[in-house]
Amino acid sequence: MDNEIYNDLNKILENQKSFFKKEGPPDLALRADRLNRLKDLIIENRYKIVDALNEDFGVRSKSASMASDVYTIIPAINHAIKNLKKWTKRVNRKTNFPFNLTGGKSYIEYEPLGSVGMISPWNFPIYLTFAPLASIFAAGNQVIHKPSELTPLCAQLMKDICDKNFDEHEFATVLGGPEVGSVFTTLNFDHLLYTGSGRVGKMVMASAAQNLVPVTLELGGKSPVIIGNGFDVKIAAKRVMFGKTLNAGQICLAPDYVFVKPEVQETFIEGCKEAINEFFPDLLNNNDYTSIINKNHYDRLNHLLDDARNKGAKIIELKPSDENFINQEHHKIPPTLVLNVNLDMDIMHQEIFGPLLPIVNYNELSEITNHINSQDKPLGLYYFGTDKNEQNYLLKRTSSGGVTVNNVIGHLQQTDLPFGGVGPSGEGRYDAFEGFKNFSNERTYYKDISERFDGLLAGIRPPYKGNIEKLLKSIAK
Ligand code: NAD
Numbered sequence: 168m169d170n171e172i173y174n175d176l177n178k179i180l181e182n183q184k185s186f187f188k189k190e191g192p193p194d195l196a197l198r199a200d201r202l203n204r205l206k207d208l209i210i211e212n213r214y215k216i217v218d219a220l221n222e223d224f225g226v227r228s229k230s231a232s233m234a235s236d237v238y239t240i241i242p243a244i245n246h247a248i249k250n251l252k253k254w255t256k257r258v259n260r261k262t263n264f265p266f267n268l269t270g271g272k273s274y275i276e277y278e279p280l281g282s283v284g285m286i287s288p289w290n291f292p293i294y295l296t297f298a299p300l301a302s303i304f305a306a307g308n309q310v311i312h313k314p315s316e317l318t319p320l321c322a323q324l325m326k327d328i329c330d331k332n333f334d335e336h337e338f339a340t341v342l343g344g345p346e347v348g349s350v351f352t353t354l355n356f357d358h359l360l361y362t363g364s365g366r367v368g369k370m371v372m373a374s375a376a377q378n379l380v381p382v383t384l385e386l387g388g389k390s391p392v393i394i395g396n397g398f399d400v401k402i403a404a405k406r407v408m409f410g411k412t413l414n415a416g417q418i419c420l421a422p423d424y425v426f427v428k429p430e431v432q433e434t435f436i437e438g439c440k441e442a443i444n445e446f447f448p449d450l451l452n453n454n455d456y457t458s459i460i461n462k463n464h465y466d467r468l469n470h471l472l473d474d475a476r477n478k479g480a481k482i483i484e485l486k487p488s489d490e491n492f493i494n495q496e497h498h499k500i501p502p503t504l505v506l507n508v509n510l511d512m513d514i515m516h517q518e519i520f521g522p523l524l525p526i527v528n529y530n531e532l533s534e535i536t537n538h539i540n541s542q543d544k545p546l547g548l549y550y551f552g553t554d555k556n557e558q559n560y561l562l563k564r565t566s567s568g569g570v571t572v573n574n575v576i577g578h579l580q581q582t583d584l585p586f587g588g589v590g591p592s593g594e595g596r597y598d599a600f601e602g603f604k605n606f607s608n609e610r611t612y613y614k615d616i617s618e619r620f621d622g623l624l625a626g627i628r629p630p631y632k633g634n635i636e637k638l639l640k641s642i643a644k
Contacts, residue, residue, distance in 0.1 A: 383595030395552025404438025
């Protein structure tokens with residue numbers, strides 16, 4: 168481990184910890200002030216944010232960025248400000264008999280954890296920093312953030328605007344790649360939030376475990392879509408393709424692959440083509456169509472396609488203007504349908520994280536549940552249909568971090584729903600009350616009966632006399 172990096176990072180953490188010990192937990196006014204400063208800095212710097220995203224990606228739709236990395240964050244912050252008082256209220260609980268009759272009191276208070284380390288990825292660098300921050304700040308914590316090195320302009324911009332608006336003991340940013348990241352995970356934080364791949368997530372969890380630092384892991388996976396009975400297939404295709412082409416599919420919750428009945432496959436494909444024709448009449452010079460983040464990811468996606476093609480898949484590129492993607496300035500890949508897939512293909516095992524959409528045929532619902540359950544539990548699961556029995560069958564026999572019915576990704580946008588994965592797609596939540604709780608210590612309190620009733624406790628103290636079981640039975644009813 169690099170000692171110099173460790174010492175630099177640890178100094179920031181130690182300063183935050185001493186500040187917290189000296190000042191105590193921030194009151195509600197200070198928490199609201201931090202959240203308001205966060206909201207203001209996002210709005211004030213929105214044009215810089217969308218420009219930095221565009222430059223880091225090569226091409227990143229500025230309109231989509233304005234939605235995903237600016238305005239989508241605001242409701243989460245507003246929700247936190249509005250609910251601060253309610254969320255932080257003491258929660259009274261029942262006290263056991265007979266202590267409830269003699270003044271015993273039980274309750275929970277939510278207290279801040281202290282300093283939270285936050286490692287964020289490149290795909291939505293702003294959203295995936297500032298949206299969780301709403302929960303972390305609401306809970307009264309301080310933060311040290313390490314953004315992704317793959318979006319350096321966004322990382323520098325976040326550092327500049329946050330340094331200007333927050334003291335280092337409130338929110339500090341450290342820049343660097345995996346070498347800084349791996350040292351970061353050895354720090355004795357009060358909590359560590361990691362958003363990124365499961366591969367790195369395993370290292371983060373192992374490293375945090377050395378100090379028993381609790382972790383929240385926001386990971387990814389293969390989120391399936393099921394086109395079931397009763398929903399218009401072309402409208403379903405349009406909604407899927409919107410989700411699949413948003414950020415060119417570089418979304419943790421992107422619809423990864425689709426289950427379609429053979430008899431509606433042609434209609435589904437037709438619907439996908441019509442959707443792309445409508446969204447992107449051309450792709451290469453269209454600033455609304457986002458490029459792949461870098462050459463490594465571009466090559467990775469092309470390898471997935473080559474591997475599928477070599478193993479018998481049929482590839483349909485959706486290119487309304489039939490452009491040639493061979494020589495291009497950026498790393499764009501057209502929306503691509505992959506048919507005749509099988510489990511020997513890498514594309515059916517690896518998270519795609521790009522605009523490629525495998526289509527899997529099914530006849531029986533059990534084929535779907537068997538397939539999904541043979542893989543890691545996904546972050547999202549999407550069912551289109553109006554058949555309640557079918558929906559119940561599929562949702563009760565599978566698991567995922569979240570579900571959207573009749574669309575994709577939608578559950579993430581619901582301010583009052585927490586967001587997170589399950590098992591290999593993640594653990595812990597942010598957003599809504601559960602997000603606040605995730606970054607709080609649910610401290611339990613019991614205030615015992617007054618000395619006046621001390622005699623009540625005598626029965627459970629030595630020396631034991633008589634039939635103690637009779638007493639225990641009367642208490643345990
Ligand atoms: P990544 O794991 O490569 O990198 C994420 C962050 O981890 C970066 O800041 C990186 O510098 C840091 N890092 C890299 N090596 C590290 C190490 N050894 N120790 C500590 N930190 C290290 O992930 P990525 O490629 O940036 O993101 C893509 C993945 O993230 C996909 O799997 C996607 O599904 C997932 N993701 C999940 C969510 C979610 O909210 N659940 C959101 C976005 C992305």
